[in-house]
Amino acid sequence: MGRRIELPSELGIIAKAQAGLVTTAQCRALGVSLTRVTGRLESGAWRRVTRGVYDTDPTPVAARHPDHRRRRAAFAAKLALGPDSVVVGACALALHGVWGLPMALEPQASLPGGRRAYSRDGIHARMFDGGMTVTEVDGIAVATPDWALVQAVPELDRFHAVGVMDNALNRGIVALDELDEIHARTRGRRGIATRHGYFGEVDARAESPSETRARLDCVDNGVPPDMLQVPVRDLSGVVRRGDLGWTLKDGRILIAEIDSDEHHDLAHLDADSERHNDLTAVSAVVLHFRKEAVYTPGAVSSTVRATLDAHNGGLS
Template sequence: MPEHLRRRAAWAGLLTFGPDAIAVGPCALALLGVQGLPWRIMPQAALPGARETRSRDGVLLRQFDDGMTVQRIDGRYVATPDWALAQAVPELDRRHAVALMDSAQQRGLLDGRGLARAHDQARGRRGVARTHSWWELSDRRAESPLETFARLDCQDAGVAPDDLQVVIADDAGEFLARGDLGWRLPGGRWLIAEIDGAEVHAAPEALFHDRRRQNRLVASRGVDVLRFTARDLRSAGHVGAEVRAFLARARGSVRSSTRFRSLSAG
């Protein structure tokens, strides 16, 4: 599993440079449980005291950041979430960077002030200039990296969601389900985009829960549903284009029937 490989890379960095080594950047985020990293990350660590040790055995030794705060995980030193983000974001593409910010906030590892602090700590690093606008895109309501990717795709297509984690109720006001991304339609209706992760199809319990939730959404007379998977998000622009096309049609006429489309079949 990618998560296992990323954690192994983080431990390789720590073990290479001994008990004083500090997991930093993507490796620290992997050990902190933050989601949204690329499939493969480079083993890397830092040593306190600006030692003159060089990178070795395929492990990158990073310069120790003055003022960096650390915590202990399984007996080893790990950069705190704000510093880890500051180190990692300038080296990543936008969607992975924003997914990491979303996950760190969603998991309660830092709040808005902590994210702003991470942004400040990232200033002056190589590659940070292109990332300044990314920090404002983070939303702690995203519950998976795929949701983040889909949200960014729609923003780039000019159809940013009106809301996230949209609560759908029946005519009596009773809770039916919650949708990942939502857009308001004429007549008080909603377009809901459901983002299915790989783990949904791997775990029978999760699959059952997901199907039941989607059945409730489809059964609601006030909801249209588009369903996407990781495959749909491999190519930038696909999800945004599908949503934009649907909204162009739906906002031109009030629909009275509920539709369900699986865009990943085949």
């Protein structure tokens, strides 16, 4: 058996920057022949994404972190359509760091100048939107967040659409006064006819997509929260905030703390637990909801309703 020739370290650096992906041209530029690329593919070390684009990460895609999977979709579109392409839609939102997107994204990119590209291997080549503004993220051309929302919202379900708009506003990725213009630009796009109402459900106070999902569940089932990011003074006099709040008949506040989110790590959960103990001792009834509840339709709202009934004598 011949000695295995290691790949150039520069190729690993490129792959890491591109969510594990490399192209035939990048390999060739670093002296990696098509024969060596073919050997990697035949051994299973690499996988073909589309013509001329390869995934160098041996980890099954489904087992990777959601953020990595979304970035991979964005780079797959970019590399498939070539150096002049612009990443658009939900993939652009992923590169802008917007939370709340579906775990699996369709790779999408466009070519400027009215040039046409063809979709292949699950990669969607979109027509370039007239007037679309473009910026650079991670060294590649990407639709600006406002245009990415125009392109993505008509293709997302309600929970994801409202979630990404909430998050983009909450984190200042787009400004509140841009939302009406974003909505106006979606008019006439395929899919938007059934989604206009999503814009009226956006709330910039939501600090995570899971909070958005829990809020919408409560709205749908007749127990909309009275408050979001509820200020409550704890035992030490420090003002803390609860995620969703309802005023109880006795003057206390029912707070729903939403612990379930891919961006909610153990440190956050520990802090929430400490906050729960302090708030409960003072002036609040606190409910905690983890992932299973947040993603089960009716689970959050039914618990909130039962708790309101118990404290308000069935008057919820």
